[in-house]
Amino acid sequence: MKKWTSYQARDKHLLDAEQPNSELRDHQSSMTTLDRSQLPASSFTYNNLVPYALHRAYVVPLTPAIAPAEAGEQSLVDTATSSTQFQCATYQNYGGGYRTLFTGTLTGFKGGNLYIECQGCGYVNPLAHQTHNNGYPPNPKFIGLRILVAGVNVAESMGSASGGCEGFRLMGTAQLPPGDHQVLVQWKGTPPGQDDPIVTFTGPFHIMQYHIWSAKVLAVGRWR
């Protein structure tokens, strides 16, 4: 509550107009020139801030919602695998090259530092790391991962998973200007070598090669 500082008007007194006007003007002046020297420490809480004033955390599903059911590679689903395999990437439906796990937009990025990470699980068929015709150099099997933001590679790992079922984590940072920035999380498996079995003798069934599941992305933008 503002208080009178020089003269308090009393009931039925004749008013000197400049007295309250001056008083009010003084207060208004002080109100309109608040700066950090006049603001008590910790005087502003989170509720005083506009949304995303200082930072913004983006958690998959990024916008728009793009997370498939298993939060992993879902466009390569081979139903011709046997019951104790995944329905996943086989050499019947995947021949190598990067494929996109997630795509999304960092909406309303105000400019500053971006931290982004991806954690998930992957399977890599380990049987054909080193074969007769690919004995030296061998044909190592692995899943590679990369994260692109606004078309720039901010994190990459070429051996995130290399045999059987494993977990992986990839993280990176970038300095970005303001804007809505697109994020791509992509994976890449080793293409088939010339000796790799691609079907079983019995069945025949296709043979699982690569799969990714429970992949999740968290990004945090800090504007200062």
Next chain:
Amino acid sequence: MSRITRTPYQPGDLADPARANADFAAFSQPGAIDGFNLRDAAIDLPQLASNIIILNTATTEVGTGAAGWHHDAPNIAPSSIVTPATKTPLVDASGNPTPLGPFAWNLVAGDVLRVYWDLSVRPKYSGTPWVGNFGEIDIQIGVTSSSQVVNLGGHCWLISLQWDVTNASLTNFTEVSGQTAYTSAVGGTVGGRLADSPASVPVPAWKLSTLNLRDGKWSGSCVEIDEPTGWTAANGAWYYLPAGPITVYGLRLVIHGIYNPGQTATENFLILDTGVGGANQVLEYDGGTLTAIHQRTGA
């Protein structure tokens, strides 16, 4: 904008305390001060309360702690030979549980709970437990009408995150939101949908491969080879966006296994393979950390 405008007092007006006090009260109205009243760059970190972004953090050593990284006295988690798998909570060198907590974090919509963990582990096995069990395929031997059975090497242990959202006694741990308990009947055993596995990280139970496969066939010089996974690190993460208020009192990690890839007609699973379990198939573990961050998304 919060500019306060009042009719000026005119010469000859009688003093009216009610009006004057109302004018002054106008300057004290809640919400009457906003950006218009502040100079540019008037607010800096000292003017902000301390819980603007990060609301709570906690971290703890799990298992035998950092001292255990010497691998000289690891703890042991057993494999399961019956369904469902027994989940073994991490304990320290004295056998005491090593949860994160207790605390009482009140999460609301607009917050995010970020949990990270790592654990030093070594899967151990004896013989060839995968033979005759899940994951086997056969490969044609040359151009003959016979085949060689090999295993696709998908067997894995799981390290899963649990939370206690009941009370601070930390005696009511359950799977975190969206995480399967791996007790669904599938393929003659039990397992969990991959789609429901956001807070479990696999560790390969062993490393299998072959040498000298030739032209997609098993050649005369082919051999199946295996080697232990060895000491390795399991890293996991989990993010939770609460739809409404919830209080989290603690977190912990559990070990269970051994699982193998599996499927129904429409979904992928990790299925418990009790055939590979046994006294010699264990997961040794020692030190690791479990860290949680309760922060605002900024919304």
